[in-house]
Amino acid sequence: MTPRVASAAITDFQATFAAVRREIAKVVIGHERVVETILTAFFAGGHVLIEGVPGTGKTLIVRSLAEALNLSFNRIQFTVDLMPADITGTRIINEGVDGRREFVFVPGPVFAHLLLADEINRATPKTQSALLEAMAEQQVTAAGTSYPLAPPFFVLATLNPIEMEGTYQLPEAQLDRFLFKVLLEYPSQAELERIVSTTTSAELATVSPVLDREHAPARVEELKRLVRHVLVAPDVEGYVASLVRMTVPAAARGGDGAGAARGGRRAGAEEDVARYVAYGSSPRGGQALVLGAKVMALLDGRPHVTFEDIDRVALAALRHRVVLNFAAEAAGIDAAHVIEGVLAAARRLPA
């Protein structure tokens, strides 16, 4: 790839990204950072878990994204009685015109480019795992037959932090399948005023597609491939590795004492991790950091990742991977606090 071609590809990526964000912003009031994180995960090839109270625009964001990219979109409302086949599809007996009967696979709602799994924690683990297999493998298995999902495949699952009774908390292994987890904050006063004004007027805002329907999937895949080409220096990779490792309590506890030797800040972060973290990030956390940072680099017009890119996506990439213990809950410590401490300590450490 010559410099000219590479530069043009980066510019094209920036333009597409900005156009999609602009279209979404027409209907989604506020949540700019959330939209950017979701788009980042989308182009990085990952899935997103959104936690937010009902009515904050989760469905609207995903629907708008699908409309802007001109991709197919499905929504599944997870309930306790939802079965895996309700997601993946099922085989039914179909009688042909000649009277012969045969099993025919009827694809479920998972067969879409963009899927909104609303309140995923209300379904049973069996149903959840059906979706999670599709997320990880990009395919669905029904009656021993695998059916690949058409790329791009993007799942945006939501969690309702209230009404936790009768819910099934996602196991850590399944949480790990999501590239990012974002928190959808309640809109501010000004945003709320704009939401009320925009959604109740006679003329409703609509999203215009950025890509044409025929070429949209291929175009999105091309952009996703471009992301993978972004260069990462070894020291940045080392930084990511230290960051991930520092979230692991065993590493922080067992340590070699290097933390204390290197300075109080790192020692403090290690102490927090050892005290409040039950499970640290998996290696997938590192992959999420790098992939997200690559998108950030492209958005900044750079062909390489910097430390700042890593920092920008660290919270979204590690928040759901750092599982806190009861001590943290009792002390009112959340994952963001621990991750920020780790970031501050690891930021300037030699790789």
Place this chain on the structure above:
Amino acid sequence: MPAVDPIERQIRHVRRRRNLHELQRGLFLLIATATGSAAALVLLALRASERLFAAATWSLVGAVVVTAAFLARELGRRWVARDRAAAWIDARARLRGRLTTLVALRARAAGAPHAALRERTERAPRAALPHPPELAFLPLLVEENRARLARWRPEHLVRRRVPLAALVAALAATSALLIAVLLAPRLRPSFPEIVYSDEPVAGAEADAARGATPDRVVVAPRREEAARRHGRNAETPVAGDGDGAGEDDSTLARVSSGLQDRIRRELWGREWERARDAMARAERDAARSARAGRAPGTHAGASGDDRTDSDDGWETAGLPSARHGGRRPSAFGAARTGRATDADDAEAAARGLGEDHDTTTVSSGSGEPAPGAGNETDPNLFGAPTELDPHGRDTFELAISAPVRAQRAGSRRATGEPPAADADGHPELARAAHTEHAIRRMPVPPAYEAIVREVFAHHDVAPDTHP
């Protein structure tokens, strides 16, 4: 891929310039610290007491050592190593990781499986260079770095070749040291006039004020030893102008004391050293007298006890200045007859004679010939002993204060010491004596010292053999 040679070359230039700058900075600051401390040390050596100088010396030595260690640490911290050069430039020129990434990825590519391919294609036209898929953006990165070369030229990142502030500090400290050395003679304290006499100083009186520095100090042999004293005097180590009984004999104290003496000797000359020794001897004698319950100004070495205590057979007394109306000691007749020699000025050895050249007899009023005028050996013939290594290459000054008579005509410089008042009782002896001229000092190589002393030594001869 565009060539990266200009980038790597510029990295080397920047690194070289930066490190040279830091090296100079460290060096200048070290010079500034060392010379500044030396200037302070010189001033303290000249003005401060021995204790204060010792404390200041070791404090300054410690400060210099600590500063040197700190500067070395700073130099190590600021030194741009080869593997850190790109990151340093990146941060300074705000390249946002471009240069660091390029250098790191090139280093990695050199060891990657694609290295062989890369090496093979290095010889191909640049435009046709293939790249491993994961390095598809590398040409763009190189291009971006080349486009930004102007932002991190060596002269931009390290603006000055020479660290001016450190250089100014070094020059200022060096100037301070030079000024201190130049000002040193002016800081020399006024020592009393040192008068060497070959007559005992019994009856000498010091200034009435106890402890006041006398205007003159006479150094003379003890009465009993004056007659039998031949050859050179045994030198007694004399302490400096320290605090006497409270002195610290530790190695550190000795080192600092030696340093202070050396600085003073170098800057104030050997005369200061002699004056210091004489003063120390006078103070010691005065202290001894005080312990013995005598008047402080009286002759200290006259008593038997003191003779026993004394270890060199010499005594010293502080004298009030004749110019100031003080009483002249009777024992100073030796000086009046021209035997007193000022160690500073050999002219003083003959000044009494010069003013009294028409009365060339050696009598001091008692009818006795002056010591050494006839066949008696002048006990102070060779003056004060030298401290030079006799086997060294340096020279020493041999003071010959033989009782000679200068026959020079013409006016003489006023010396303050009147010539002998009495007429020569035996002029026939004087006529028979050899005409001698004052030979006061001459530089003689130390190796010849023994020979010279032997040649000039007076030996007892039978009276009838004298012409």
